[in-house]
Amino acid sequence: MRRFVIVELDGDLIRDVLKEFHKNGTIEIVKWYIAEENRAAFSDFPSAEVFITSWRRGLSYTPTLTEMDERRLFTELDYILANFARDTEFYRLPYYEYKHVVHMMANYFADALRRVHAEAVLFQDLPHGPTVSVIYAAARILGIQTYSLVPSEQADFFHICTSIEDYGIFEIQPRVQSAGQSVVQIEKTYRKELAYMTEERIREDLGKSGKRRFRLFTHPRAWLAERRAILKRHGDKYDSVADFIERRIVLGISRYFRTKEYLRAARRAEASNISWSEKYVYFPLHLQPEMTTDTLGGCYRDQLLAIEQLARILPKDWLIYVKENPKQLFWMREKYFFKRLSCLPQVRYISRSVDTYQLMQHSQFVATISGTAGWEAISGGKPAVVFGQCWYKNFPGVFSFSDELDLEAVAGYFIEHRAVEEVFSAYRGKALKGIFRSDCLRDAKDFDAGENHKNMLQAMEFLFVKLDGAHP
CATH class of the missing domain: 3.40.50.2000 (Glycogen Phosphorylase B;)
Structure with a gap:
């Protein structure tokens, strides 16, 4: 029974599946990093920890990275800092402040992984975002096996990767669908019908969709629930009201003028x-x-x-x-x-x-x-x-x-x-059937929650029993 750390994978579609494998002794989940809004669903799981805020609240760790480990961390710094760029918590920090934060987080999570004697870390998607990228780097530095569940180009299928470099290779994943499966017919044309590139989806992602703009009036309860979840998730980012004003209000004003300047620069170019x-x-x-x-x-x-x-x-x-x-x-x-x-x-x-x-x-x-x-x-x-x-x-x-x-x-x-x-x-023959992320549902057709649960149980059995057992 291998000792797993789970990063995210705490939503409704996958949470109970993973808990089942823990309860039946297939794996031991020694730590589960979850989102604040899902805390209530883990009241029965003492190893669960809100990972976004865990390293901030009373931050305490034993410096655990050796000199060689720190050198390896430095080689990951470009990858990590690129992922920090997406988070307003670290908006426009000086370079040396970024390094302080990365160093603290890397030592904190490396110490946490060692304390629970983690043997494998399972990620929701290829590791990205500031905290998750540091957890991934810490696991790699410590020589801990990593796995990522990566949604396929088909909404209801996914692949398993052992590293970022394994994406597109899927080295350890054998063909899981029938070898006699017929060859998929692909129209020989450049144009593809991509759900995420429709006019409406582009407008939605740019914040210009009427559905999003008027959501407060069309779906007030859902809008308020979203706001509460955001406050829970991000409240610890701010040290004070003044810090909130500087980061959010000033950033909002800055964003307006920087967008205008970007559009002018693009037109000139x-x-x-x-x-x-x-x-x-x-x-x-x-x-x-x-x-x-x-x-x-x-x-x-x-x-x-x-x-x-x-x-x-x-x-x-x-x-x-x-x-x-x-x-x-x-x-x-x-x-x-x-x-x-x-x-x-x-x-x-x-x-x-x-x-x-x-x-x-x-x-x-x-x-x-x-x-x-x-x-x-x-x-x-x-x-x-x-x-x-x-x-x-x-x-x-x-x-x-x-x-x-x-x-x-x-x-x-x-x-x-x-x-x-x-x-x-x-x-496609290497893909596992199932949806584990709720954001993939909008592109899925004829979704059946019961059937999906069965598919995810089969897929996780493949990982935990067949694949993980063959890949120590």
């Missing part, structure tokens, strides 16, 4: 005209901050570094057409982003109004950190160069960036569509 006859690489930018870059991007979470490296080996007469993500606001797109971009003469910053699929069609190939654009490209017959980890990384027509890449050979690579379908089918 836009290429006045583009030519479809030019030889160019299409590079659609990722939304940031976002897990797909901050966690999966490696050093290329700095997207301009990827563009610079691509420009450095670009054939002489080629260009790079860069287009902004439709959901992007000012975060990580401020003054020096555009100054740095302007230093690259081969780059054209393309208006958001230009159709992404037309840009894809006329390009030599598509370049992306880990985005869906790479999948859209190869499933439509266009090669893709990727800089980070992505679920389709080992598919035909996908090339991992390196200095040795011959970009003209990449552009001329012929993708056998049947091979894409076969590899995609094998990828």
Whole structure:
């Protein structure tokens, strides 16, 4: 019976499933880091701890990281600080203050993992966000096995990863669906119907949806419940009323003006005209901050570094057409982003109004950190160069960036569509059925809670009995 630490996975869809495996002795959950709003559901679970605030309240720990451990922590610092950028608690702290916080958190969680003699840590999704990224780094430094449940591109399936680097490889996960399963038919086209990129979803994510704006009046009880949950979750972030005013009100004002400046800078940077006859690489930018870059991007979470490296080996007469993500606001797109971009003469910053699929069609190939654009490209017959980890990384027509890449050979690579379908089918064959995150429900069809519970029991048995037992 292995000793597990669970990070999140505390919602209605998965909580009771994990408790069942603990109660029947399959695993021992020695610590469970949960969200404040779910505290009541863990009154019967003494090892549960509200992880967002746990390291703040009466913070006390024994410095546990050795000199070598601290060196390893330093190598993770770029990944960790990129994940801190998404949290207003650490908004615009000086670099040395960030280091103090990371050092305290890393020692706190490393000490906690050692105290409970943790043998494995199970994460909800690939580790991202400030606290979770530090827990992941601490586990890795201590040599503790990690697992992540990662939602698939299908709403009701997921994969298991042993590390960030395992994403797209799924090394230890054998085929779990029938080997005789028929090959999935994929239409050979760039355009995909992506639920998270519909016009309504984009407006919702940008805070412009009428449903969100008028939720106080249309669903007052739900709105008040959400506000209470937010206060519970984030109340400990603020030292005083003055601290709250500085962080929230000043930030709100700053956000307004920074958004205006970002939009002006983006308009100034836009290429006045583009030519479809030019030889160019299409590079659609990722939304940031976002897990797909901050966690999966490696050093290329700095997207301009990827563009610079691509420009450095670009054939002489080629260009790079860069287009902004439709959901992007000012975060990580401020003054020096555009100054740095302007230093690259081969780059054209393309208006958001230009159709992404037309840009894809006329390009030599598509370049992306880990985005869906790479999948859209190869499933439509266009090669893709990727800089980070992505679920389709080992598919035909996908090339991992390196200095040795011959970009003209990449552009001329012929993708056998049947091979894409076969590899995609094998990828789906490794997926486990079930939904464990409530935010995935909005894209699920004909959801049945009872059936999902059974699926999650089978999936977790696969992890805890078959997979974990074979992977000490």
